[in-house]
Amino acid sequence: MTTQSFFPASLADVPADVQIEPIHQREYLLNGEMIAWSGRVADVYSPVGTPDESGNWQRHLVGSYPVCGPTEAMAALDAAVAAYDNGRGEWPQMPVAGRIACMETFIGKMLEKRSLVINLIMWEIGKNRPDATKEFDRTVKYIYDTINVLKDMDRNSSRFRIEEGIIGQIRRSPLGVVLSMGPFNYPLNETYTTLIPAILMGNTILFKTPKHGSLLHYPLLEAFRTSFPKGVVNSLYGRGAEVIPPVMQSGKVNVLTLIGSSRVADELQRFHPKLNRLRSILSLDAKNAAIILPDADLDVAVSECILGSLSFNGQRCTAIKIIWAHRSIVDQFLAKFGPAVSALKLGMPWTDGAQITPLPEPTKTDYLTDIIRDAEAGGARIMNEGGGEVVESLFRPAVVYPVKEGMKLYRDEQFGPVVPVVAYDDTEEFIDYLITDDHGMQASIFGSDPEAIAALIDPLVNLVSRVNINAQCQRGPDTFPFTGRKDSAEGTLSVEDALRSFSIRSAVATKDTTPNKTILNNIVGNHESVFLSTNFIF
Structure with missing residues (x-):
C-alpha cells in the first residue's frame, strides 16, 4: 500500500461538497450565552492527510477549539445548578408539552447544520460518508422517537389512581444536574442518546465533548442556546483530567452519563463525595x-x-x-x-x-x-x-x-x-x-x-x-434495550429506557375523602399545579 494509492495528493483533489475551511472555535456555551475565549486551544487534525511542500504526509488541520480549565468547568456547573434550582427552576417546572416544543425548535435548527456536521464527522473521525450521514439522520429520528414516547408516557400519567382508599397521581420527575460525556466513535449520535432524554425529562446539562469529534458540536451550540432557557445546556471543553475532577468533587452532579471505558467511569465515580446521591448511566467496554x-x-x-x-x-x-x-x-x-x-x-x-x-x-x-x-x-x-x-x-x-x-x-x-x-x-x-x-x-x-x-x-x-x-x-x-452486564454498562438505554433512566417516579397522594377530593378538583380545574394535572398531550 502507498500513500498515493489512497490519500489525496492535495486538498484540490477533495470533492467540492466535502471541502471545509478550518473552523477555529473561540467561544463556548455557558448559561445561555456564547462566551468569548482567548485562552489555550487544541488543534484538531484529521486522520486524512496530504503531502506537505517537502513531500512528507501530514494530517489536515480541521480547526481548533477551547481548552478550558477548572474555573470554566465550575462556572458551567454553577450555571446548571442555578438553572435547576433544586427543582424549582424554569426548566424542571415547565410542563412536558413546553419542553417538547423547545426540543422541536432545536430539531429545526439542528437540521440547518446537517451538511456541515456530516462533513465534520468525516474529517474529524474518518467515518465514511454513508455512515456519517446515517449518524446525523438517525440522531434526528431518535429525537423524534423520544418525543413521541415521552408523549405516551405523559398521557399514561395524566389520570388519578385510587387504591386502598388513597387517591394519587404518579408522574416522572427530573433528577437534577447531569454530566454527559460522549464517545469519539459516535460523537453525535451516542452523545445525544443520553443528552436528549436527559434534557426532555427536565434535567439541566453539563456536556463534555470527546477528544476526537469535539469540533462537530460547535455548529449546534447556537441551536441549544436559542432553543432552551439559559443554563439548561452548558458546554464543557478541556482536558478531562483537568475539568472533570472538580466538577465531580463538588458533589453537585446528580447523574453521570458516560460512554467510554470502565476505567474512566470508576475514576469519575470515586471523585463524588456522596455516591448514594449519584446515579450513573454508563455504556462501557465490550469484547x-x-x-x-x-x-x-x-x-x-x-x-x-x-x-x-x-x-x-x-x-x-x-x-x-x-x-x-x-x-x-x-x-x-x-x-x-x-x-x-x-x-x-x-x-x-x-x-x-x-x-x-x-x-x-x-x-x-x-x-x-x-x-x-x-x-x-x-x-x-x-x-x-x-x-x-x-x-x-x-x-x-x-x-x-x-x-x-x-x-x-x-x-x-x-x-x-x-x-x-x-x-x-x-x-x-x-x-x-x-x-x-x-x-x-x-x-x-x-x-x-x-x-x-x-x-x-x-x-x-x-x-x-x-x-x-x-x-x-x-x-x-433504538427501541430495543441497550445495556450490558459486568464492566460493560450500568443502567439501560433505549428510547423509553433512557427517559426512565434520567427521571424518577414521584407521586402526590391523599386520603379518599370529600374535602380532599374538593382540594384536588380545585387544583386541577384551575390549573394551579404543573405536576398535578390531567392535561393530555396530543
Whole structure:
C-alpha cells in the first residue's frame, strides 16, 4: 500500500461538497450565552492527510477549539445548578408539552447544520460518508422517537389512581444536574442518546465533548442556546483530567452519563463525595464474541461477521471482537472470511464504496501492529492477504488465527480492524470464556439446529444483555434495550429506557375523602399545579 494509492495528493483533489475551511472555535456555551475565549486551544487534525511542500504526509488541520480549565468547568456547573434550582427552576417546572416544543425548535435548527456536521464527522473521525450521514439522520429520528414516547408516557400519567382508599397521581420527575460525556466513535449520535432524554425529562446539562469529534458540536451550540432557557445546556471543553475532577468533587452532579471505558467511569465515580446521591448511566467496554456452530450457514456467518467486526473499522462497542469457530469448520470459515475481509475497499471517507477508512487516533496503527505481533509470538498468524498493512492512518484489516489464552487479542478490547479467531471443540469452552470475561454486552450465535441454538441461548442471556441469532451484534433498533452486564454498562438505554433512566417516579397522594377530593378538583380545574394535572398531550 502507498500513500498515493489512497490519500489525496492535495486538498484540490477533495470533492467540492466535502471541502471545509478550518473552523477555529473561540467561544463556548455557558448559561445561555456564547462566551468569548482567548485562552489555550487544541488543534484538531484529521486522520486524512496530504503531502506537505517537502513531500512528507501530514494530517489536515480541521480547526481548533477551547481548552478550558477548572474555573470554566465550575462556572458551567454553577450555571446548571442555578438553572435547576433544586427543582424549582424554569426548566424542571415547565410542563412536558413546553419542553417538547423547545426540543422541536432545536430539531429545526439542528437540521440547518446537517451538511456541515456530516462533513465534520468525516474529517474529524474518518467515518465514511454513508455512515456519517446515517449518524446525523438517525440522531434526528431518535429525537423524534423520544418525543413521541415521552408523549405516551405523559398521557399514561395524566389520570388519578385510587387504591386502598388513597387517591394519587404518579408522574416522572427530573433528577437534577447531569454530566454527559460522549464517545469519539459516535460523537453525535451516542452523545445525544443520553443528552436528549436527559434534557426532555427536565434535567439541566453539563456536556463534555470527546477528544476526537469535539469540533462537530460547535455548529449546534447556537441551536441549544436559542432553543432552551439559559443554563439548561452548558458546554464543557478541556482536558478531562483537568475539568472533570472538580466538577465531580463538588458533589453537585446528580447523574453521570458516560460512554467510554470502565476505567474512566470508576475514576469519575470515586471523585463524588456522596455516591448514594449519584446515579450513573454508563455504556462501557465490550469484547462481544460470536460462535459459529458446525452446521452454520458459512455465507451468512461471513457476511454478518464482516459487518459486525469491521463496520467503521471495528470502532464500535457493539462490534464482534472475537470469533469462535468449531474446529470441524474453522478452515472452511477462514477460507471464505479471509478473502472477504481483504476485499473490503480502503479509501477516504468520501470515496465511493469505501468500507475501511483512516483511524482518528494517532497511535492506533502502532497499537494494532503490536497486538498482532504479540499474537504471532504465541503462534498465531495473519490469515488474509495484506492483513495488517499500514499506510499512515490507514490499516488494512487483519484476521488472526489461532488466538488463545495468554495473547492480548484473546482478552483485550482491540477497538479496531483486527479480528481474532479461536477454534473450539465444545461449546462449554465458549461459555466458560464469557463467564471469565470482564465484559457482558452482547454475543452472536451462528447455526441452523434450533436445539443447539436454544442450548446456548439460555446460559448466554444470563451472561450478556443481548443474544443475536445469525446476526451481528448491534445497538439498533433504538427501541430495543441497550445495556450490558459486568464492566460493560450500568443502567439501560433505549428510547423509553433512557427517559426512565434520567427521571424518577414521584407521586402526590391523599386520603379518599370529600374535602380532599374538593382540594384536588380545585387544583386541577384551575390549573394551579404543573405536576398535578390531567392535561393530555396530543
